[in-house]
Amino acid sequence: MKELSQERAPVLEALNRYKSMRVVPFDVPGHKRGKGNRELTDFLGERCLTVDVNSMKPLDNLCHPVSVIKEAEELAAEAFGARHAFFMVNGTTSAVQSMVMSACKRGDKIIMPRNVHRSAINALILSGASPVYVNPGVHTDLGISLGMSLGDVKQAIIENPDAKAILINNPTYYGICSNLKAITELVHKHHMLVLVDEAHGTHFYFGRNLPPSAMSVGADMAAVSMHKSGGSLTQSSLLLINNDVSEGYVRQIINLTQTTSGSYLLISSLDISRRNLALRGDEIFQGVADMAAYAREEVNHIGGYYAFSRELVNGNTICDFDVTKLSIHTLDIGLAGIEVYDLLRDEYDIQIEFGDIGNILAYLSIGDRKLDLERLVSALSEIKRRYAKDKTGMLSQEYIKPQIILAPAEAFYAESESLPLEQSVGRVCSEFVMCYPPGIPILAPGEKITAEILEYIQYAKAKGSFLTGTQDSLVNQIRTIKER
Template identity: 70%
Template sequence: MKLSQNIAPILDALDKYKKNRVVPFDVPGHKQGKGNLMLRDFLGERCLSVDVNSMKPLDNLCHPVSVIKDAEDLAAEAFGCDNAFFMVNGTTCSVQAMIMSVCKDGDKIIMPRNVHRSAINAVILTGAIPVYVSPGINSELGIPLGMSMRDLEQAILTNPEAKAVFVNNPTYYGICSDLKGIIELAHKHNMLVLADEAHGTHFYFGEGMPAAAMHLGADMSAVSVHKTGGSLTQSSLLLVNAKRVNPGHVRTTINLTQTTSGSYLLLASLDIARKNLAINGKDIFAKVLELSEYARQEVNSIGGYYAFSEELVNGDTVFAFDRTKLSMHTLSIGLAGIEVYDILRDEYSIQIEFGDIGNILAIISVGDTYFAIERLVASLTEIKRLRSKNRSGMFDHEYISPVVKHSPKAAFYAPKKRVAIADSKHEVSGEFVMCYPPGIPILAPGEMITEEAIEYIQYSKQKGCLLTGAEDMEMQFINVLDL
């Protein structure tokens, strides 16, 4: 019997469980909140009453045969693909499962260098060899763009044995590559296409959006439903088209790293979000787009800031632009993006998604209002009036071209020594260094440390970026290969 998008199987099963007044002699130990009153007071009795363990009426995430299977089938239908897997370890786990299910030790995978660290982590775990395609660069904004079709084709011809092409759709900044062209080119050369759509849930439901990977025939996609789709933080989907991929193998690969204690709060949130998107997604994202376009117009009217959009489209490295992204360049007012980020939070009680060296990103969702947009615009106006300065001496680009000396796996497990970052020029990094968010590595294991990378790290620290990835929490030292 065909299921209806108007139902939410996991939610219905949890409601039934609660109505049955089940006496729990299983985990979790808080026993529906009775064993931890402080937690119950904080999260609420209703929440804790359905924070439960797998059982027959509620199915099992590792081997779904009933309500979770139904919810996943509904998600696959809603997103327009063959299979959807509910993920509770975040889209990090989704990205890693994609790569781990198609690559083994020594296999090559073609990817842009401006991938999230989760993709390079997967390369370390599998022993795969990344073939990096340097993204295009916008010289005015200093941001990485998408992959050029010419560069990708050259990478494919040079590495015909590669198993897959990995692509961002979109990037953090809203940039989309020629996804249709990439898929056709990769499939022509018997390579799979894996899409990181962490910021692309809305592509599947909104009108006037860039194309969604599954709709164009990509083989797998990792989708952060919690980012723009309305589910709880850490919940995600791994989408599969089964023509070239075995979904059963994908599930067994997921189970290598995903928890066996899947949170029913996260699962139910995915189920509810899917229902809401399937029924209301078109209207939801029409409103989001309207708010975003209004915000972009208002920010650009301030002067000094540049909220960029589809004018960047060039048919290649910027094939499309996600207009729901309110990405804003800040260097013309003499402030780094991270400085504006900090001022907004500390002085105006406005929390945006991230600030990097030259840009900030505000996520606009259906939960926003025109009043909230006006408050953001007014705050940015005042920051410009009170804090703007000459931009001379500012670091003006985000992307550092890597010099790869060893595979990420070889470097991660190699003997290492600790050196001061200031003295590490021409050494080979044995660990990650990145600003978070967005979590795109400045250095990854196996890459030579250049003077430009050192300057970028020091400048980022000076401006207040959160630098992560290295063992040294103070980021004074870095582990380099001791070969």
């Protein structure tokens, strides 16, 4: 077996060897290395289509890797400080679901913040596990949800000593970090597993002066979106495991839902991006952090906007902040975040990550340039000049404490009926309602529909937020559990 070195990219090397062999393909995919679909080849390029291949002995198999994919996963584990790394091609959604399903069976309890991504609640529906929600802190001025306090986690453990695991968002979409080390140590004392949704924290493993990563503090599992800040192709991700978590069992859980036809475009992008970060990540993410600091200073000089950072740290619900994030509060110029988001796209051809009721997020990573940030700052300044108005009547609250009536799985599969939104107050929801991005549910299955929640939904719709999760694509109707 070849010696493992971060200079290597085993999957990339195997694909290049395969291309040089000029094999005649009588296997899938049917486009036959691009020859059968000229339009697709012209669009994506011949070099791309020639490596869109099927699993075979020289290229290994993602479901049961024994050679080049196995080597690539071992290199990823070493780079991220994990005991093992799984290549995921169904997105970080699949990684989060595999974490939860590995830790919990039907009827088991798992502690988690309510402001989780929908993938975590979907995992509860698939596994039949029951959530013990810890309400995150809320920053009332910014209207954003924060991390979990150590005290609230401790109380949840005391009240639910039979819980199997805790799931932690770190960082949040906005860059807020909980006290990951202290929570991990506390949870392990109670013999529970620590699972971390680290979708937005790939860079924590490589950059300097950034918050601690899940593996560095001893967490048991972490879902890492390499495609978000790590440079790999969309939908490619990693699931990291540590400590005594069984590699074989987790692989079985992954294979319940992950495709048996893993894309070598995605797999090789993970391999190539891991090598890039292992060799150059420190320098890369220092550059990203410097660009974000420059942009925050320039945005705050405009006035009316607030690009926030580590000054928010309170040692509890905000234990640290991801300084690569450019999160900007917009309400003081009288515009919702989603309105600024739309203006940037429609008027200035600038696509940011998302806008919500009170904030926007410009996602900075390895491909950004200072020149592009100057264009963003200039556009924000002009938006303030052209569109600013009185902020009276603006809704600011981003997190509404839910009333849990039933477990998500029970509510999702219960007999339900569709009602107009305005007639649903007091009923129990059997589906999701969320703004996407970020994909954090406003309502999840099993939660009571309140007047406050409906006001938020209607306000988000009026401001132009993209609402998803309901069977009704217009989100005028919502499915509720039938009352007997």
